Amino acid sequence: MAQADTVTRILDTAEVLFAERGFAETSLRNITSKAKVNLAAVNYHFGSKKALIQAVFARYLDPFTERFHAALDELEAQYAGRVIPLEVLLETMAKTVLDVPAERNSLKVFMRLLGLAYSQAQGHLRRYIQEHYGSVFSRFSDLVRQATPDLPEAERFWRLHFVLGTVIFTLSGLDALRDIAEKDYGEHVSVRDLIRRLRPVVVSAMNAPLPDAPSDSLPAAV
Amino acid sequence: MAQADTVTRILDTAEVLFAERGFAETSLRNITSKAKVNLAAVNYHFGSKKALIQAVFARYLDPFTERFHAALDELEAQYAGRVIPLEVLLETMAKTVLDVPAERNSLKVFMRLLGLAYSQAQGHLRRYIQEHYGSVFSRFSDLVRQATPDLPEAERFWRLHFVLGTVIFTLSGLDALRDIAEKDYGEHVSVRDLIRRLRPVVVSAMNAPLPDAPSDSLPAAV
DNA sequence: TGTACATCAGTGAACGCGCGTTCACTGATGTAC
């Protein structure tokens, strides 16, 4: 059995189990027995459980960042210094997110993993993701800044995270929500459907009117 | 040491530790040693770790549902059959969410717990919450239905969950986001600030234009 | 008023179990001379 085979089988099995039950709730024995691989192989190839978790993420995020950078390069060339509209930026991101895990049919898995990563309190994973993939997010939010010149800095920061919350929350809880939606409305939704529904909501959210001034600064302002 | 004391000390400590590190990552020994309580006391008073987790939630959700029902009663009386505007409904919900845990200064804890509950894959907790508190959510979404008569059923369902995602995601990851915001924009945000910022975003999201028809139904529609 | 019994919060120690990790080892393949 060649190395690539064992390593790949571990990663394939681990990502599914992690997405289904979380990191702490998935033991190395769960993974290795389902992957039909020796228990010690995980520590042999990855060093530790923590490192395995990071490897699972890297397998999605490395190609994602590569393609996203490429797509942004293309956009910038196309717009040649002019401002890229917000809708185009969001569309590009959505397309990249959809494309990357397409070959493994596992956008759902990827989104659940992202959701888990964010809800992990101790945050070794969040730190890892920020360290390795923070730069592509910075580049994206720079472009969003240019596309929304009227939005105050802080407001844009918060709105980007509001939107991130919507997307990760919805797509990572997709199965549960889909069951309810199907039962109540007899409507089967695919991830593409959901992204179609998300688009106008996200755009409206980013373009919402500014909030009232905080109440304690009202006297000074009025 | 009276019962109320032990039970309360366990709950107080458990909710903080659960919120900080998650359910699986918090052991009964962590809880009981920090609460200065005998290890066996958890199983004596609650029966199991699972039941303790549910009790932690019940302590927030029971008063929340009670107050929220009361607030909705009041609104319905006030509007006397007329439609309650969406903004008012959202405002009422926000106010109730803010009021309930105020005495323990722990909205943050509550929101992190909710976020964890949603990201829990195995879902005994999600089932418990849906069983015990589903009805107040139904009542609320009925009122939202009346306030947004032009929104198709399924669209409203999804948008409510988009918005839920934003709120839970943002407030449950508040500490991490706050650190970044403070560092980058020198701005300290309170939960009340955040809700002020959320309001126009949520309203715009609910009122966003309808999405394009799904591409495979386009030929039939046009 | 006094005695016997029941109830119940709380305790200390132990139970068996599954966990991540380690270690000595095998066997196949490649490399040097």
Place this chain on the structure above:
DNA sequence: TGTACATCAGTGAACGCGCGTTCACTGATGTAC
């Protein structure tokens, strides 16, 4: 071409540890007669 050695994927068994739960027990308080 043959031999000695190095490298490396993979293995089987065991390690110690922390986990949730259980159990026999204590001691205080309440209740019945």
